[in-house]
Amino acid sequence: MKNTLLGMVAALTFVATSSLADENAVAPQELVQEFTQMCLEWANDDGVEAKDLKKYVLDCVNDELTSSNYQAVSNVEF
Template sequence: MMKKVLLTLGLLLTTSVFADERPVADKELVAELTQYCTELAQEDGTDGKELKVFLLDCVNEELDSEGYQPLTKLV
């Protein structure tokens, strides 16, 4: 039981360290992705989400796919 707990803790720590090592996206990239996601929302809708929530989720998906750290909020 203790080995499983330690293994899980180790994996969580490794994952969180990895997340911190990814670069932070610059403002231009975030602006481009926000524009892209805004267009997606206008064309396809927001899946019932608030626009701000949809945009943050969409931008973070794009950032993640490009190897950047996610944002906690859009400015």
């Protein structure tokens, strides 16, 4: 019983630490700015209205970040 419990604790510890290791890295600020500029150009090409621009760019930047294995951001500056 003691060995079973110890094995279960070891397995849970392994799962918990390996899930932390799988978290995406924080993107460098320069990359976020590069994606922001790119998304602003796309917004212009797509004719996005000013009232929708912030959400469009934020969604676009986060799509680019997550596809590059970086964490999403909560805000973009432009």
